[in-house]
């Protein structure tokens with residue numbers, strides 16, 4: 001395989017930056033990583049589409065990607081890989097992959113419940129198996145054994161992320177190690193939650209730029225679960241494919257909005273403090289030090305109602321322009337919104353209930369989170385209404401200081417709330433990344 005793996009989530013910055021993978025990534029910006037959503041996608045696509053443009057122009061490859069060279073896990077000649085296929089992310093590192101790694105084109109989110117007979121020892125064995133599988137597949141070494149589903153595809157930036165839900169701790173006799181940050185979220189008036197699609201003992205987030213690679217990981221990890229754990233719920237999501245746009249910008253959601261502009265950036269002074277937990281006391285057990293908490297909400301978009309609005313009405317709901325994500329107070333996508341600016345009619349240009357106004361950290365006592373969502377579309381209801389929306393995944397050091405205050409505020413008066421419905425909810429403790437020879441959660445399960 002060409003190049004060495006990268007994990008901007010996990011390695012010390014300099015080391016991670018110094019290790020792009022695949023020939024395509026070799027062209028990517030050295031500081032690719034946890035930047036604001038827009039910057040993530042732009043940088044990511046510099047590493048794929050950007051390089052592709054050059055290759056396409058030079059070689060006219062129909063597939064649109066440079067051929068990175070042959071790879072095969074047994075050392076024999078394998079099928080040549082494009083830069084997109086050859087890109088890989090390291091499983092090991094300070095952070096688990098899939099938190100600040102650029103969001104891929106495909107995802108599977110799957111929650112498992114432990115079998116009644118499974119104890120702490122069985123859970124530890126499962127995490128050991130899962131970590132070994134994730135390590136192997138993320139390195140691209142699993143394609144010609146196991147399922148064969150992803151044969152020839154390469155790692156395609158596969159990431160696998162593991163988390164523990166509130167119920168895991170009682171089931172394994174580890175209540176004393178349960179972080180306070182996993183305390184159940186409060187009820188919100190706009191909740192329409194389906195308990196069967198909420199919560200879960202264990203969570204696996206799989207992301208890849210190839211759908212077969214993502215499914216291969218899902219199927220292999222589910223087989224690994226054996227009799228120890230059963231799937232509780234599963235959701236599939238997607239984002240724009242890298243390389244699909246000539247001038248890549250922040251991804252769009254299914255309402256057509258540019259979504260992810262004002263995410264925390266790694267260069268922010270308080271980035272680590274906002275995203276990653278520290279150990280200390282019962283609310284913050286040491287095993288979660290360096291980890292993060294994922295709030296996962298399946299949010300249905302009421303697209304027929306949304307489509308009934310005019311473009312200016314839609315823009316008023318968010319407070320940003322649909323075309324380019326610029327704030328309604330002017331400028332471009334990355335211009336700081338002028339919250340006090342008024343129009344000729346004396347009204348605020350960014351409405352008092354605009355989503356992008358009231359979700360801001362400065363409107364919520366500093367509460368912030370890194371949003372790394374995927375879109376979903378699960379067909380149509382019997383009445384022809386699309387079952388589509390956002391798999392909202394927000395990362396923070398403590399959901400009760402990140403997601404909760406913001407959602408409370410949105411619940412009270414967000415112009416967007418008429419057009420969305422929260423249908424499922426879960427929170428997972430996602431420990432730090434595994435070190436060499438370690439499995440994820442080892443400190444919890446063997447500590």
Ligand SMILES: C=CC1=C(C)c2cc3[nH]c(cc4nc(cc5[nH]c(cc1n2)c(C)c5CCC(=O)O)C(CCC(=O)O)=C4C)c(C)c3C=C
Nearest residue numbers: 257258259260261262299318356359360361390406407420
């Ligand atoms: C509780 C947290 C949030 C939920 C739930 C949520 C749902 C949601 N958001 C959009 C679309 C956009 N959100 C945008 C900004 C934004 N949203 C949140 C939080 C939640 N969103 C935050 C913290 C922010 C950033 C605020 C800031 O600091 O400026 C935007 C604007 C562009 C951007 O910054 O990303 C859009 C568009 C949808 C469609 C949705 C539910 C389906």
Ligand SMILES: [Fe+2]
Nearest residue numbers: 355356359371
């Ligand atoms: Fe939002």
